[in-house]
Amino acid sequence: MPVKKDAGFSTFPRHVLISLSETHQTSKNTTSGRTETRMKSRYFAVLVFLFIFFLCMIAHFSHWENLEDPELCLDSYHNEEIINLDILRERVHFIQTKRRLPQVIIIGVRKGGTRALLEFLNVHPMIQKSSEEEHFFDNDARHSLGLEWYRRKMPFSFPGQITIEKSPAYFITDKVPERIHEMNSSIKLLLIVRDPVTRLISDYSQLAANKAKKGKPLPPFEELVFKSDGQVNMNYKAVKISMYSIYLKKWLKVFNDNQILVVSGDQLISDPFLELKQIEDFLGLKHYIKRENFYYNKTKGFFCVRNETLDKCLNDSKGRKHPVIPSVLISKLRRFYTPYNREFYRAVGRSFAWLEE
Numbered sequence: 001m002p003v004k005k006d007a008g009f010s011t012f013p014r015h016v017l018i019s020l021s022e023t024h025q026t027s028k029n030t031t032s033g034r035t036e037t038r039m040k041s042r043y044f045a046v047l048v049f050l051f052i053f054f055l056c057m058i059a060h061f062s063h064w065e066n067l068e069d070p071e072l073c074l075d076s077y078h079n080e081e082i083i084n085l086d087i088l089r090e091r092v093h094f095i096q097t098k099r100r101l102p103q104v105i106i107i108g109v110r111k112g113g114t115r116a117l118l119e120f121l122n123v124h125p126m127i128q129k130s131s132e133e134e135h136f137f138d139n140d141a142r143h144s145l146g147l148e149w150y151r152r153k154m155p156f157s158f159p160g161q162i163t164i165e166k167s168p169a170y171f172i173t174d175k176v177p178e179r180i181h182e183m184n185s186s187i188k189l190l191l192i193v194r195d196p197v198t199r200l201i202s203d204y205s206q207l208a209a210n211k212a213k214k215g216k217p218l219p220p221f222e223e224l225v226f227k228s229d230g231q232v233n234m235n236y237k238a239v240k241i242s243m244y245s246i247y248l249k250k251w252l253k254v255f256n257d258n259q260i261l262v263v264s265g266d267q268l269i270s271d272p273f274l275e276l277k278q279i280e281d282f283l284g285l286k287h288y289i290k291r292e293n294f295y296y297n298k299t300k301g302f303f304c305v306r307n308e309t310l311d312k313c314l315n316d317s318k319g320r321k322h323p324v325i326p327s328v329l330i331s332k333l334r335r336f337y338t339p340y341n342r343e344f345y346r347a348v349g350r351s352f353a354w355l356e357e
């Protein structure tokens, strides 16, 4: 029997063929609809991916900028964010910086020139300063937060660089020598001192300025520094801080004398370069700081510091005008401090030109 063309279909009843043809049409429509939906969701996924990628890049590069500016990291991140940043830094192998505990501390003395010393030392490329006074060892609440808290307050440094902090209250606060020793028994300490009488007047000027800011007057110098019988008031804190030998004894009970370098605050004012040179030796650093790094600023009345990237004078709270104290009172104070000064010279093996009577 000859096979008819389309015999397969023509053998089906007509209504079945119509129904089949409709089903085919519908499934074709459904398939193309599904393909379209799939395409749309793919586009959407790509867009979301690009958007997230874009956000990640922004976040990444904004951190990157901060990575290059350790000080900014300190200022602009909270503790948890600093931890994240630490992790990020550790992943970036070619940036080998991290926050380290200080290997050198400027322990004081208050109004001795601690800020100038820190800023001047910071010119050396092997030194990284902590800008803030951390008060970690003299403040019980802060000390109880632990060394890891303290470490995270430090600036980022390269391996081999020295991290340095200054908190002038360390010198006169009990427990501080032991606490520092507990952290690092071979640490190096810098103590910057200044003519005790000038330091006392400087301290008084600061207290007076702080009171004035709050609109309160401070009693006159004479009233605070001398008792009614005319004797020097040893209970007045500012008087006591200038009795350096009393505090130094406590440090020498805990540290070897070769761990403490006494710096002349008077010389740091008149010729900073000479003091900086001997500090470089003490810290085992190459001589890098040059006389040309310092220039005298007539308006400020003090030396300022500069190099290729920095030009800095200390702010107005450093180098205040001192009140004029009658010479008879100055002489009385010099007599008072003489025995303490002599004891101090003996202990540190260096004499200072603090006028004695």
Ligand SMILES: Nc1ncnc2c1ncn2[C@@H]1O[C@H](COP(=O)(O)OS(=O)(=O)O)[C@@H](OP(=O)(O)O)[C@H]1O
Pocket (backbone or CB within 6 Å): 109, 110, 111, 112, 113, 114, 115, 116, 168, 201, 202, 203, 205, 268, 269, 302, 303, 304, 314, 317, 318, 319, 320
């Ligand atoms: N280069 C330079 N510029 C400005 N000031 C200088 C400088 N070198 C030393 N000094 C003296 O530093 C005194 C302040 O000492 P401190 O920084 O230790 O003060 S503080 O304890 O931190 O408040 C400050 O004391 P006053 O003069 O009484 O303000 C300055 O005399």
